[in-house]
């Protein structure tokens with residue numbers, strides 16, 4: 681899909697949420713692939729907004745992981761991770777990844793998933809972002 685504005689990206693985020701189904705055996709993990717500035721954090725912000733998160737979502741680049749309480753039927757917690765500064769999956773394991781990923785009430789959205797690829801569940805949902813020009817992004821959701 682092509683998005684020419686944040687409003688269009690919000691529509692894509694809403695559509696994505698409508699298709700999302702919780703798993704019974706673990707967290708729903710969403711891997712956001714794409715270059716710097718391609719819109720991964722922007723997408724998480726719009727997903728969070730549409731899940732009713734009223735807090736300001738800021739990039740977890742420096743803190744690695746942020747948690748937002750949800751009061752939706754399917755998910756209790758949105759976990760936003762930026763793996764950019766990590767070396768590999770072991771760094772996430774040290775941050776309690778096993779517990780987070782085994783809880784079906786968690787929605788985990790992870791930027792730079794390729795850095796921690798070895799610990800991602802095989803069935804993680806992949807979203808790809810591509811910078812086209814200043815206001816245009818190509819977004820591909822594999823759901």
Ligand SMILES: Nc1ncnc2c1ncn2[C@@H]1O[C@H](COP(=O)(O)OP(=O)(O)OP(=O)(O)O)[C@@H](O)[C@H]1O
Nearest residue numbers: 683684685686689716717718719720721722815817
């Ligand atoms: N159509 C669009 N959809 C999404 N974001 C857009 C769009 N047009 C412009 N932008 C802007 O692009 C920027 C994307 O930045 P963002 O922080 O989301 O990138 P990122 O992929 O998370 O990068 P990083 O890897 O550095 O974390 C935002 O400032 C956003 O407002």
Ligand SMILES: [Mg+2]
Nearest residue numbers: 720721739791
């Ligand atoms: Mg980001």
